[in-house]
Amino acid sequence: MSDATKQTRYITCVLCEASCGLEVVTDGPAVVSIRGHEADPLSRGHICPKAIALQDIHTDPDRLRTPVHRVGEPGADATWEPIGWDEAFDLVAEKIVATQKAHGPDAVAVYQGNPNVHSLGALTHGVSLVRTIKSRNTFSATSVDQLPHQLIAMLLYGHQFLLPVPDIDRTDLLVLVGNNPMASNGSIMTVPDFAGRLRELKARGGRLVVIDPRRTETAKVADAHHFVRPGTDAYVLLAILQVLTSEGLTAPAQYVDGLAELSAAVAAFTPERAEAVSGMPANTIRDLARDLARGTAAIHGRMGVSTQAHGAICQFACQAINIVTGNLDRPGGTMFTTPAIDLIGKKMLGKGHLGAWASRVRGLPEFGGELPVSVLAEEITTDGAGQIKTLVCIAGNPVSSTPAGDALGAALARLDFMVAIDFYIGETSRYADVILPPTGPLERDHYDLVFHLLAVRNTARWSSALFDKPDDARHDWEIAKELALRIIALRHAEDTGDGVIGAAARALNAVKDLPAVVEAQARFRTSPKQQIDLALKAFRTGLSVKSLGETPGGVDLGPLEPRLPARLLTDDKRIDLDQRLLLGAIAHLAASSDPQLAPEELLLIGRRAQRDNNSWLHNAERLTTGRARHRLLIHPDDAAARDLTDGAVTKVTSATGEIRVECQISDDVMPGVVCLPHGYGHAANAGIRLRHAKTLPGASYNDLTDPGRLDSVSGNAVLNGIPVRVFTDPGATP
Ligand SMILES: Nc1nc2c(c(=O)[nH]1)N[C@H]1C(S)=C(S)[C@@H](COP(=O)(O)OP(=O)(O)OC[C@H]3O[C@@H](n4cnc5c(=O)[nH]c(N)nc54)[C@H](O)[C@@H]3O)O[C@H]1N2
Ligand SMILES: Nc1nc2c(c(=O)[nH]1)N[C@H]1C(S)=C(S)[C@@H](COP(=O)(O)OP(=O)(O)OC[C@H]3O[C@@H](n4cnc5c(=O)[nH]c(N)nc54)[C@H](O)[C@@H]3O)O[C@H]1N2
Numbered sequence: 001m002s003d004a005t006k007q008t009r010y011i012t013c014v015l016c017e018a019s020c021g022l023e024v025v026t027d028g029p030a031v032v033s034i035r036g037h038e039a040d041p042l043s044r045g046h047i048c049p050k051a052i053a054l055q056d057i058h059t060d061p062d063r064l065r066t067p068v069h070r071v072g073e074p075g076a077d078a079t080w081e082p083i084g085w086d087e088a089f090d091l092v093a094e095k096i097v098a099t100q101k102a103h104g105p106d107a108v109a110v111y112q113g114n115p116n117v118h119s120l121g122a123l124t125h126g127v128s129l130v131r132t133i134k135s136r137n138t139f140s141a142t143s144v145d146q147l148p149h150q151l152i153a154m155l156l157y158g159h160q161f162l163l164p165v166p167d168i169d170r171t172d173l174l175v176l177v178g179n180n181p182m183a184s185n186g187s188i189m190t191v192p193d194f195a196g197r198l199r200e201l202k203a204r205g206g207r208l209v210v211i212d213p214r215r216t217e218t219a220k221v222a223d224a225h226h227f228v229r230p231g232t233d234a235y236v237l238l239a240i241l242q243v244l245t246s247e248g249l250t251a252p253a254q255y256v257d258g259l260a261e262l263s264a265a266v267a268a269f270t271p272e273r274a275e276a277v278s279g280m281p282a283n284t285i286r287d288l289a290r291d292l293a294r295g296t297a298a299i300h301g302r303m304g305v306s307t308q309a310h311g312a313i314c315q316f317a318c319q320a321i322n323i324v325t326g327n328l329d330r331p332g333g334t335m336f337t338t339p340a341i342d343l344i345g346k347k348m349l350g351k352g353h354l355g356a357w358a359s360r361v362r363g364l365p366e367f368g369g370e371l372p373v374s375v376l377a378e379e380i381t382t383d384g385a386g387q388i389k390t391l392v393c394i395a396g397n398p399v400s401s402t403p404a405g406d407a408l409g410a411a412l413a414r415l416d417f418m419v420a421i422d423f424y425i426g427e428t429s430r431y432a433d434v435i436l437p438p439t440g441p442l443e444r445d446h447y448d449l450v451f452h453l454l455a456v457r458n459t460a461r462w463s464s465a466l467f468d469k470p471d472d473a474r475h476d477w478e479i480a481k482e483l484a485l486r487i488i489a490l491r492h493a494e495d496t497g498d499g500v501i502g503a504a505a506r507a508l509n510a511v512k513d514l515p516a517v518v519e520a521q522a523r524f525r526t527s528p529k530q531q532i533d534l535a536l537k538a539f540r541t542g543l544s545v546k547s548l549g550e551t552p553g554g555v556d557l558g559p560l561e562p563r564l565p566a567r568l569l570t571d572d573k574r575i576d577l578d579q580r581l582l583l584g585a586i587a588h589l590a591a592s593s594d595p596q597l598a599p600e601e602l603l604l605i606g607r608r609a610q611r612d613n614n615s616w617l618h619n620a621e622r623l624t625t626g627r628a629r630h631r632l633l634i635h636p637d638d639a640a641a642r643d644l645t646d647g648a649v650t651k652v653t654s655a656t657g658e659i660r661v662e663c664q665i666s667d668d669v670m671p672g673v674v675c676l677p678h679g680y681g682h683a684a685n686a687g688i689r690l691r692h693a694k695t696l697p698g699a700s701y702n703d704l705t706d707p708g709r710l711d712s713v714s715g716n717a718v719l720n721g722i723p724v725r726v727f728t729d730p731g732a733t734p
C-alpha cells in the first residue's frame with residue numbers, strides 16, 4: 001500500500017435512515033478506513049458501528065455476484081447453480097407474463113422490502129418495474145412499519161408523504177413515544193448524531209421525555225422516562241388531548257378546523273382512565289400535557305406506537321397534539337422539509353388512497369396501491385380465481401420480518417414460481433427459483449430521494465459509487481429495466497400474434513420499434529444519475545450532479561422553515577381534525593371495555609440493537625462478535641414467578657407460534673413485559689448461505705406474531721404487545 005494510490009472519497013451510508021456522510025479512504029479496490037465526515041452539514045461527523053459493515057458486505061464471499069437458480073426443493077439439500085443474466089431475465093419475464101396470461105394480472109405478487117427506500121435505482125426504476133407488472137397484489141414493508149403515518153398524513157395534510165419531523169435542533173421539549181433513536185438513529189426523522197443533538201438540546205435548557213415499556217438506551221439519556229403498558233399508548237395520547245382541550249391549552253393555527261369535534265371525541269379519555277390501562281400516572285400525563293402546551297415542543301411516535309393494536313389512533317393523536325398546541329410548522333415544533341428535489345410539490349409521488357380495492361380472501365383495503373402484507377400467505381394458499389401463483393420479492397425478507405413468517409415460508413414453497421432480487425440466500429430468498437443479485441452498496445450512486453424529505457435539516461448530497469461495478473454485475477435499476485422491457489415486449493408480442501414463443505430477448509427484438517416499447521426503452525434507459533441531474537435542473541435548484549459531486553458532503557440548505565398553509569395538499573388547503581375514520585375509531589375505543597390480560601400472560605415487545613439492521617447484517621463478521629444479542633428480556637418478578645434463572649433457555653408461546661430462546665433478567669423492562677429483537681432465527685439447516693448468521697441463529701420474533709391481528713384502521717401489522725406465555729424449558733437448546 002502506498003500513499004500515492006490512496007484516495008479520500010465522500011459517500012452516503014445507505015444502511016439506515018440517518019443517511020450519514022462518510023469519509024472513506026480507499027487504496028485501489030480496498031477500503032482502508034471509514035469514518036464520519038466532519039464537514040457534512042447534515043451528519044456532522046456522525047457514524048455508527050454499522051457503517052463498517054459496508055466494507056464487510058463488499059467483500060463478503062457469501063454475497064451473490066451472479067444470478068443463480070435453485071435445483072431441488074427449498075431447504076438444506078437445494079443446490080444453487082449460476083446462470084447467465086440474459087437467460088435469467090428471459091426466464092423471469094416469461095414466467096411473469098405467462099402467469100398473468102393464464103391466471104390474470106393479480107396472480108403475480110410483488111413484495112418490496114426496506115432496502116428499496118435506501119437505493120436510488122430501486123426508486124427511479126424499481127417502482128416502474130412494479131407498475132409494469134401491474135398487480136393489485138402489491139405488498140411492502142410499509143404495512144409492518146410506517147403505514148399509519150402515511151394514512152394520517154394523507155388525511156390531515158393531503159399527502160401520504162407530508163410527514164412533519166421534530167425540529168430537534170430548536171425545540172424546548174422533545175417527547176419520544178415508542179422509538180429509540182440512540183440505537184435506531186431515528187426514523188421518519190432523519191437525525192444523524194442524535195446523541196450530539198440531544199446534548200445541544202439539553203445545553204440550551206431543553207428536555208427529552210421518553211414513553212416506552214423498556215428503559216431504552218434513549219430513556220437512559222432522557223430527562224424523564226415513563227413506562228407504559230404495551231399497546232395502551234392510545235389512552236395516554238388521547239388523555240393528553242383531553243387535558244389540552246378541557247383546560248383550554250389549545251392554540252391551533254388559523255387553517256385548522258375540527259377542534260370542537262376532536263375535543264368531544266377525546267372527552268372520555270381522562271388521565272385516570274389512561275393510568276388504569278397504561279400504568280402511566282394520571283398526574284404525569286397532566287403535567288406532560290401542560291408542558292407540551294408551554295414552550296416549543298414536538299411529540300414523535302414511531303415503531304412502538306405504529307406497529308401495535310391502535311397504530312393509526314396513536315399517530316393521529318401525536319399529530320393532533322402538535323397541531324392543537326400550535327407546534328406544527330413552527331421552529332422548535334414539528335416541521336416540513338424543503339427538499340431540493342421536491343417529489344411531493346412536483347406531484348411525482350401519489351397522494352395516497354384508501355380502499356380503492358380490497359384483498360381477495362379477507363377483504364382488507366389497499367392503501368396507496370398496496371395491500372397489508374399480513375394477507376400475503378393466505379392469498380397464496382387459498383385456491384380460487386385471483387390466487388397468487390408467482391412472487392417477485394425485491395430487497396425483502398418477509399419470512400423474517402412479517403407476521404407468522406414461518407407460515408409464510410411454507411406458503412412460498414407452494415408458489416409456481418418465485419424470483420428474488422437480492423444478494424443473499426436468506427430466509428426468504430431460499431424459496432426463490434431464481435435470485436438476481438444487484439450490485440452492493442459501495443458500487444452504486446446514491447441520492448436520498450426519501451430521506452432528504454424527512455431530515456431535521458435541509459441539505460442535498462450526491463454520492464458517487466465508491467467502486468466501479470464488476471463488468472458482469474448489474475445495478476438494481478438495470479435489473480428492473482431488463483425485466484420491465486422484456487415483460488412489455490412479451491406482452492406486445494402476444495398482442496401482435498407472435499405469441500410467447502422462445503426467448504423474451506427475441507420478442508424484445510421483434511417489437512422494439514413499436515411506439516410503446518420505444519417509449520418504455522427511453523424511460524428505463526435514463527440512468528438514476530441522469531434522472532437526478534435532470535430533476536435538479538428542471539426544478540431550478542441551481543444544483544446539478546456535477547456541482548453536488550464537487551461539494552463533499554453536499555450543500556447546506558439551512559434549518560427547516562415554516563411551509564404552511566401553502567404546502568398543504570388538502571383540497572381546501574386547511575387541516576381538518578374532524579376525521580370521520582379516526583374519530584369513529586376513537587369513539588369505538590371509548591365505548592370498548594379496557595384491555596385485560598390472562599394472569600399467566602406477558603406482553604412481548606421488540607427492540608433494535610445498534611449493531612443489528614433488521615434481518616440482514618448478521619453476516620458481517622465485525623457486527624456479530626461478543627455476547628448474543630437475541631435474548632428475551634424479562635423482569636426479575638416475572639422470572640422469579642417462573643423459576644427462571646438468568647441465561648436459562650425458555651419456551652415462549654403465543655396464540656400462533658412457539659420459539660425457544662435464552663432469557664436475560666433485567667429490570668429495564670416493566671413487570672409483565674418481555675422484549676426480544678426481530679430479524680433473528682437464521683435456521684442452521686434451512687439452506688441459507690450465511691456463514692456467520694448460522695453461528696448466531698437465535699429465534700424469529702415473527703414466528704410468534706399473528707397475521708390476524710392488525711390495526712383495524714390502517715391494516716398495519718401488530719408486532720408489539722403480543723400476549724405470550726414464558727416457560728422454563730430445561731431440555732431445549734436455543
Ligand atoms: N417483529 C418485528 N418485525 C418487524 C419489525 C419489528 O420491529 N418487529 N420491523 C419492521 C420494519 S420497520 C421493517 S422496515 C421490516 C424490514 O423487512 P424487510 O425489508 O422485509 O427485511 P430486511 O430484514 O430489511 O431484509 C432486506 C433484504 O434485502 C436484501 N438487501 C439488502 N440491501 C439490498 C439492496 O440494495 N438491493 C437488494 N435487491 N436487496 C438488498 C437483504 O439481503 C435482505 O434479504 O421488518 C419489519 N418487521
Ligand atoms: N441499529 C438499527 N437501526 C435501525 C434499524 C435496525 O434494525 N437496527 N432498523 C431501521 C428501521 S427499518 C426502522 S423502521 C427504524 C425504527 O426506529 P425506532 O422506531 O426507533 O425503532 P425501535 O428501536 O424498534 O423502537 C421501538 C420502541 O418502541 C418500544 N415499544 C414497543 N411497544 C411499545 C408500545 O406499545 N408503546 C410504546 N410507547 N413503546 C413501545 C420498544 O421498547 C422500542 O424501544 O430503525 C431503523 N434503524
Ligand code: SF4
Binds near residue numbers: 015049050051
Ligand atoms: S447511523 Fe445509519 S447511516 Fe449513519 S453510519 Fe450508522 S448505519 Fe450508516
Ligand SMILES: [Mo]
Binds near residue numbers: 114145
Ligand atoms: Mo422500518
